[in-house]
Amino acid sequence: MLATILLQAIAGAALGKFGAALGAALAAFAAGYGIGKVGTSAMEAIARQPESAGNIRSSMIIVAGMIEGAALLGIIVCLLVVVLN
Numbered sequence: 001m002l003a004t005i006l007l008q009a010i011a012g013a014a015l016g017k018f019g020a021a022l023g024a025a026l027a028a029f030a031a032g033y034g035i036g037k038v039g040t041s042a043m044e045a046i047a048r049q050p051e052s053a054g055n056i057r058s059s060m061i062i063v064a065g066m067i068e069g070a071a072l073l074g075i076i077v078c079l080l081v082v083v084l085n
Helices: 002-048 050-084
Strands: none
Touching: 002 050
């Protein structure tokens, strides 16, 4: 009986770690996709209006930093689940 309970607890912990790893991977892929979309849109905007390249570039860098921050927060939360679970 005790062995069954321990095996179920271990399986639940493994599933939690798998979910956390999947969440970290999803956060990293989503950040990569988001930054790619921001870069693509910024380059298209600069191609349309070259005189506003400085403003567009500044906005692009700020948005990319915000996306990176959100992704890093997601990855840290998922890694904390792995470590603390």
